[in-house]
Amino acid sequence: MSINDENITRIYLDDKELILIGTAHVSKKSAEQVKEVIEHEQPASVCVELDQQRYQSIKDGNKWQETDIFNVIKQKKATLLLMNMIISSFQKRLAKQMGIKPGQEMIQGIESAEESGATLVLADRNIQITFARIWNNLGAWGKAKLLMQIVFSIFSNESISEAELEKLKSKDMLDAMLQDLTKHFPRLKKPLIDERDQYLAQKIKEAPGQKIVAVLGAAHVPGIKEQIHKDHDLDKLTTRPPKSKVPKLIGWAIPLLIISIIAYTFMSNPAAGTQQTISWVLWNGSFSAAGTAVALGHPLAVLTAFIAAPITSLNPLIAAGWFAGVVQAYFRRPSVKDFETLSEDAASLKGFWDNKVTRILLVIVLANVGSSLGTAIGGADVLRVFFENL
Numbered sequence: 001m002s003i004n005d006e007n008i009t010r011i012y013l014d015d016k017e018l019i020l021i022g023t024a025h026v027s028k029k030s031a032e033q034v035k036e037v038i039e040h041e042q043p044a045s046v047c048v049e050l051d052q053q054r055y056q057s058i059k060d061g062n063k064w065q066e067t068d069i070f071n072v073i074k075q076k077k078a079t080l081l082l083m084n085m086i087i088s089s090f091q092k093r094l095a096k097q098m099g100i101k102p103g104q105e106m107i108q109g110i111e112s113a114e115e116s117g118a119t120l121v122l123a124d125r126n127i128q129i130t131f132a133r134i135w136n137n138l139g140a141w142g143k144a145k146l147l148m149q150i151v152f153s154i155f156s157n158e159s160i161s162e163a164e165l166e167k168l169k170s171k172d173m174l175d176a177m178l179q180d181l182t183k184h185f186p187r188l189k190k191p192l193i194d195e196r197d198q199y200l201a202q203k204i205k206e207a208p209g210q211k212i213v214a215v216l217g218a219a220h221v222p223g224i225k226e227q228i229h230k231d232h233d234l235d236k237l238t239t240r241p242p243k244s245k246v247p248k249l250i251g252w253a254i255p256l257l258i259i260s261i262i263a264y265t266f267m268s269n270p271a272a273g274t275q276q277t278i279s280w281v282l283w284n285g286s287f288s289a290a291g292t293a294v295a296l297g298h299p300l301a302v303l304t305a306f307i308a309a310p311i312t313s314l315n316p317l318i319a320a321g322w323f324a325g326v327v328q329a330y331f332r333r334p335s336v337k338d339f340e341t342l343s344e345d346a347a348s349l350k351g352f353w354d355n356k357v358t359r360i361l362l363v364i365v366l367a368n369v370g371s372s373l374g375t376a377i378g379g380a381d382v383l384r385v386f387f388e389n390l
Contacts, residue, residue: 045210197223291370
C-alpha cells in the first residue's frame with residue numbers, strides 16, 4: 001500500500017524513525033491522512049500536539065455543563081474563561097464550515113493510536129504555561145493589541161475555503177505566516193512557536209519505540225526538524241515566568257495616593273475635599289455601571305457596580321466586576337441549555353449577549369473596564385481640585 005507523502009517529513013535519528021505529519025487544525029484531508037499514515041506505518045508510539053488539559057477537553061466534551069459560574073468568579077478566572085471560549089468558538093465555527101469536528105486530526109490520532117495498540121504521547125506543553133509565558137513577553141500595549149486582534153478576527157464573517165486552508169500546510173505559506181507574526185508581535189513568536197518546537201521535539205524523540213508518528217500543526221514542522229537534533233531541558237521550558245512586582249506596586253500606589261490627596265484636601269479645605277470625594281464616586285460608579293449596562297446586566301447588577309466601583313478601585317485585591325457578576329448570576333442564573341449552547345452562542349456578538357453564561361462574564365469584564373476608566377478620569381479630577389486649592 002502506498003500513501004500520500006505530501007506534508008509528511010521522515011527523520012532518522014540514531015535507531016529511530018520519526019514520521020512528522022504537518023496538519024491544518026481544521027482540515028478534513030489532514031484527519032484522513034493521519035488515519036492513513038498510522039494504519040500503514042503501525043508505529044510504536046503516536047505523539048499528538050496536545051497537553052493533558054486539551055486532551056481532557058476532547059475526552060469530556062460536555063464539561064461546560066458542569067461549570068460552576070460562582071466558582072469561576074471566586075477564582076478570578078472570568079476573563080480567562082471568556083477568552084478561551086471566544087478562541088474555541090472561532091475554531092468550532094471554522095470547523096463547522098468544513099463539515100468536521102474541531103481538532104479532528106488530533107482526535108483521529110488518538111483513535112488510531114488506540115486501534116493500532118500504539119503508545120499515545122501527549123507531546124505539547126501545558127497551555128496555561130504557554131499563555132503565562134506569552135503574556136509575560138508582551139508589554140501593556142502589546143497585550144491590548146493582541147486581545148483586540150483576536151476579538152476582531154473571531155467575529156469576522158470572512159470564510160475560508162478548504163483549498164485555502166490546505167495551502168496553510170505549504171512551507172512557503174508557513175514562512176509568510178511566521179514573518180507576519182514576528183512583524184506584528186515579535187515577542188509572541190518565541191513562547192508560542194520556538195519554545196514549543198523545542199518541547200515537542202524533545203517529547204517526540206523521547207517517545208518509546210523505534211518508529212514514532214507525530215501529528216502536528218504544520219507551523220511546527222520546520223522548527224522541530226531543526227530542534228530534533230538538539231537536547232532540550234523540559235523543566236526549564238515549563239517554568240512559569242516570575243510575576244513582575246511593578247503592577248502590584250502601581251496597584252497599591254495609586255489608591256494610597258488618591259486617599260492621601262483627598263485626606264490632605266479635607267484638612268485644608270473641607271469643601272474641596274467633599275468635591276473630590278463626590279467626583280471620585282461619580283466617575284468610578286458611573287463608568288462601571290455603564291459597562292454593566294452595556295453588557296445588559298440586571299438593574300441590581302448595574303446598581304452594585306455603581307456602589308462597589310469607588311470602593312474596589314481603592315483596593316487592588318478586589319474588583320467591582322466580581323460583585324456585579326455575582327448579583328447577575330444570582331438573578332439571571334444560567335440554565336443547562338445555556339451551557340449546552342455556549343460554544344455556538346459565543347461565536348457571534350448576538351449570542352454573547354443572549355447566553356446567560358457569557359452575559360455574566362461580559363458583566364464582570366465590562367464593569368471592571370468601566371471602573372478602570374473611572375479611576376483614571378476620577379483620579380485626574382481629584383488631582384485637578386487638589387492643585388487648584390494648593
